[in-house]
Amino acid sequence: MRRKRSTILILALNALLIAAFIASVAGYSHYANLLESQAAAKRWQGESGVRFAQISCFRPVGAELSLNDIAQFRSAVESALVDASLDVEGDIRMYVDTYSSRSKLTVYGNKGSIEATAYEIGGQYFTFHPLKLVSGSYIAGDDLARDRVVLTRELAWAVFGAVDVAGMTVTIDNVPYVVAGVVDSESDAASLAAGAGGPSIYLHSDRKNTPSDAVINCYEIILADPISGFAKNTVTQSMKAGGEIVENSARYSLGSITGIIWHFGSRSMNVFGILYPYWENAARYTEDMMALMLVFAAVSAVVPLVFAGIVAVQAVRRLKVQGKRVANRIRERY
Amino acid sequence: MDTKEALRGKRRGWIKNAAIIFLAIMLVLTFFSNTIMNRSLPEVATQYVSSGTISAKIRGSGTVTANSAYEVKVKENRVIKTVAVRKGDTVEVGDVLFILEEGESTGLQELRDQLDDAKYNYRLLLLSSPYINTSSDSREIERLKEKVEEAIEERDLSYVTDAQIASAESDVTDKEIAAETAANQIEDLDEKIAELNEQLAGLSGGTVNADLSAEQKALDAAARELNSKKTELQTANLIYGRAYEKLSEIAATWEIEYHPEYSLEARMAGYARMNPGAGLDGITYSEAYEKITDAKVALEAAQIAYNDAQTAYYNRLAELGASSMESAQASSLKAQLETLEEQKKAAEKEKKNADKALEEANALLETLKTKKENYKMLDDAVKAAEDALEDKLISVQESQHSTTVEKTKFDLDVEKAKKQIDELQEKIDKYEEGEGGDTINAPVAGTVTAINISAGSTTDYDVSLMTIEENDRGYMLSFSVTNEQAQKVKIGDSADVTGYYWGSDIKATLAAITNDPAGAGQSKLLNFVVEGDVSAGDQLNLAISQKSANYELIVPNSAVRSDANGYFVLTVQTKNSPLGNRYVATRVDVQVLASDDTNTAVSGSLVSYDYVITTSSAPLTPGQLVRLVEN
Numbered sequence: 001m002r003r004k005r006s007t008i009l010i011l012a013l014n015a016l017l018i019a020a021f022i023a024s025v026a027g028y029s030h031y032a033n034l035l036e037s038q039a040a041a042k043r044w045q046g047e048s049g050v051r052f053a054q055i056s057c058f059r060p061v062g063a064e065l066s067l068n069d070i071a072q073f074r075s076a077v078e079s080a081l082v083d084a085s086l087d088v089e090g091d092i093r094m095y096v097d098t099y100s101s102r103s104k105l106t107v108y109g110n111k112g113s114i115e116a117t118a119y120e121i122g123g124q125y126f127t128f129h130p131l132k133l134v135s136g137s138y139i140a141g142d143d144l145a146r147d148r149v150v151l152t153r154e155l156a157w158a159v160f161g162a163v164d165v166a167g168m169t170v171t172i173d174n175v176p177y178v179v180a181g182v183v184d185s186e187s188d189a190a191s192l193a194a195g196a197g198g199p200s201i202y203l204h205s206d207r208k209n210t211p212s213d214a215v216i217n218c219y220e221i222i223l224a225d226p227i228s229g230f231a232k233n234t235v236t237q238s239m240k241a242g243g244e245i246v247e248n249s250a251r252y253s254l255g256s257i258t259g260i261i262w263h264f265g266s267r268s269m270n271v272f273g274i275l276y277p278y279w280e281n282a283a284r285y286t287e288d289m290m291a292l293m294l295v296f297a298a299v300s301a302v303v304p305l306v307f308a309g310i311v312a313v314q315a316v317r318r319l320k321v322q323g324k325r326v327a328n329r330i331r332e333r334y
Numbered sequence: 335m336d337t338k339e340a341l342r343g344k345r346r347g348w349i350k351n352a353a354i355i356f357l358a359i360m361l362v363l364t365f366f367s368n369t370i371m372n373r374s375l376p377e378v379a380t381q382y383v384s385s386g387t388i389s390a391k392i393r394g395s396g397t398v399t400a401n402s403a404y405e406v407k408v409k410e411n412r413v414i415k416t417v418a419v420r421k422g423d424t425v426e427v428g429d430v431l432f433i434l435e436e437g438e439s440t441g442l443q444e445l446r447d448q449l450d451d452a453k454y455n456y457r458l459l460l461l462s463s464p465y466i467n468t469s470s471d472s473r474e475i476e477r478l479k480e481k482v483e484e485a486i487e488e489r490d491l492s493y494v495t496d497a498q499i500a501s502a503e504s505d506v507t508d509k510e511i512a513a514e515t516a517a518n519q520i521e522d523l524d525e526k527i528a529e530l531n532e533q534l535a536g537l538s539g540g541t542v543n544a545d546l547s548a549e550q551k552a553l554d555a556a557a558r559e560l561n562s563k564k565t566e567l568q569t570a571n572l573i574y575g576r577a578y579e580k581l582s583e584i585a586a587t588w589e590i591e592y593h594p595e596y597s598l599e600a601r602m603a604g605y606a607r608m609n610p611g612a613g614l615d616g617i618t619y620s621e622a623y624e625k626i627t628d629a630k631v632a633l634e635a636a637q638i639a640y641n642d643a644q645t646a647y648y649n650r651l652a653e654l655g656a657s658s659m660e661s662a663q664a665s666s667l668k669a670q671l672e673t674l675e676e677q678k679k680a681a682e683k684e685k686k687n688a689d690k691a692l693e694e695a696n697a698l699l700e701t702l703k704t705k706k707e708n709y710k711m712l713d714d715a716v717k718a719a720e721d722a723l724e725d726k727l728i729s730v731q732e733s734q735h736s737t738t739v740e741k742t743k744f745d746l747d748v749e750k751a752k753k754q755i756d757e758l759q760e761k762i763d764k765y766e767e768g769e770g771g772d773t774i775n776a777p778v779a780g781t782v783t784a785i786n787i788s789a790g791s792t793t794d795y796d797v798s799l800m801t802i803e804e805n806d807r808g809y810m811l812s813f814s815v816t817n818e819q820a821q822k823v824k825i826g827d828s829a830d831v832t833g834y835y836w837g838s839d840i841k842a843t844l845a846a847i848t849n850d851p852a853g854a855g856q857s858k859l860l861n862f863v864v865e866g867d868v869s870a871g872d873q874l875n876l877a878i879s880q881k882s883a884n885y886e887l888i889v890p891n892s893a894v895r896s897d898a899n900g901y902f903v904l905t906v907q908t909k910n911s912p913l914g915n916r917y918v919a920t921r922v923d924v925q926v927l928a929s930d931d932t933n934t935a936v937s938g939s940l941v942s943y944d945y946v947i948t949t950s951s952a953p954l955t956p957g958q959l960v961r962l963v964e965n
Contacts, residue, residue: 043897
């Protein structure tokens, strides 16, 4: 009777641990797919058949990039693509990029004004950060009009008292800007924890037509990656020295997450003097959570695996004994 | 056996129930599968593909400036004392822009010095002429040279600079002011003295007898008399008091059995009358009464005498007090008068000195002016002497026909020196033409847009000091656009003025497209001519519309997406199924033809009234099932 009860307890413990394992794996998967900003390479790849990697470069304070640096970098990347026999001029666009910087600006509308976080952007920012459109459209680096801006819902509400405000005008530093669209900020737990949300405005970084004014502290690129590491190496070699380079499309691989567990402690150190944008902080949050889930999964899998091993060994022994018996019977009969 | 049957029956029942529940769940799921699935699908908003026009707008803002800018320059080197206007001020013709320090242009002075040097060198050169080779020529030339030197010496004695004259004039002005100040001071002192004299005459005047001894003596005597009477009265009172006490003691019981109705006073009077010899200390009561009465009378008389003496004394004292006050005032006034007289003497002395100094300064100025006038005359004399010498030298030179290398070189040097003199003279003439007064005035009416010099700085020859935009020459406005934007517009395009509420009648026309110096080749400047109710400094927002064109397929900007394969739109394709319609996001590759703020013209496998997805609740992939937003 006692043996039967202990068997039930062991089975229940194993069932509980397996459930914990499944939950950890589910959590791991959840965090891996939580942020759209980390999956831009996959979206960009589409059905093209060319493999792409997403790389981010974060610049330290005082070593920001200028538009001239970006132009030189693009030129170097195109040379690297040509060297790798990739057709830059063909139908498939081998790279797309965006750059951004953050500041604070006071935005005036017809109902009031508010200090908002300003993202001065260039290139295809919303390809990387597909914020949900509430009204209007995004802005992009190849727009003809450089005075169009995108507002977040909170900002639109604060300065207009409405969200369907595409085509209306906001004023910044006495200069009018036309609202192109209104977006919702990311509302996932990681982004919220990283400071997303609140009144924000997205403007063209070259809206004043003065290239020397732009100060860029984040550059992102989706680049053809015919072999693993090609894109990151190309960016590392072509980018002006300094800062940190992250391969977003590989950051959630098992190896990367295991590396975080392995480098636990030093992981939290920021030795570059970089102020990460919220999406990078959110990504680091998800990485940490995935590392935690991986540890939970590994710990919860140990006991069931040992138990399964014992059961398997016992089953093999039993089979061996039964096999011998059958063999003896056959031998006795014949 | 029965137990086994019962157990089997129970198992069958459980299986049956489970099967029923399973079938029921499957049925529910089948009926609601569409709805359940729809809940899990991303929600999309769609719009029709339409046809219409695309008209891109190029917007910009800038500050209105006047069409013509006048650069204020001077042709002299002068020190700026004050800048009389500020940036943004509107000035009229003739308004003072700068006030200059007094004095002559330093550049002009330098040029004059250079000219003098050049002339001196020229003369030296002539004197070293290789043409002079006869003794008579040499003598003549020597004589002429001496004449020139004498003339120069005489002329230089009369050399007076403008600064010296200006200084003398300033000195004269200072002296005039000093003399006038001294005269004014004397006048003031005279007035004050007259006033004091008037005040003195108003006082009673004369000396006042301040002798009070008689009154004082009378007063003292009356006081002594009064005091002696007071002593007597006191003594009499003392005697009477003791007598009265004794009498009242005796009279209290006198005749009481006969006349009990008598009062104490009556008894005392009766007893004294009836016993005239009775008394105390050798004095009778009656005598005591009399003594008191006499003393009282004497005291009253002494009191009256004292009062009279006192009144006389006080009256005298009051009279004496008023007189002494007036006397003190008079003394003070006299003292003041004396001080003023002394001041007046000093002022008169000062005026005399100032007049003398003024006279001297005037004389000096006159001398300087005369010298300056003479200088011109003497300078002419020097020139005449120089000309005579030069003529002589040239005549000597012309009289000789033989040429040598040395002579040729001399000729060239002479020519060069002459040219240098001419050039310097020309420059001096130009400077003198430009030399004005002590102010720089506005030559045109307009708005000051730049001031390039500050107070204390020295002006440079023909360099801009200030920019004045002439308001009556029309207005310009320019702003920077990208090269792509600049390609979309052409000269002559008109722009709409947006967000300008103060004047509606404003017309802006694109007049020129120029390179933007600040754009590093990435941008151009659009220059507009602005007409209407504007003024320099107004901030205008302009929107210039590209020529609109008709397009067959127009989709909202938010419908156009891009990936590695280029631009595409997602259309919604409907598939019918037994459980209702299914909507599938289908990729359609397009080419972007044109776009404006809201719409994009595309070409591709689209037809009008196709639904294109403008926005979705989650990122979409082609072929994905979606659900339409419920309005």
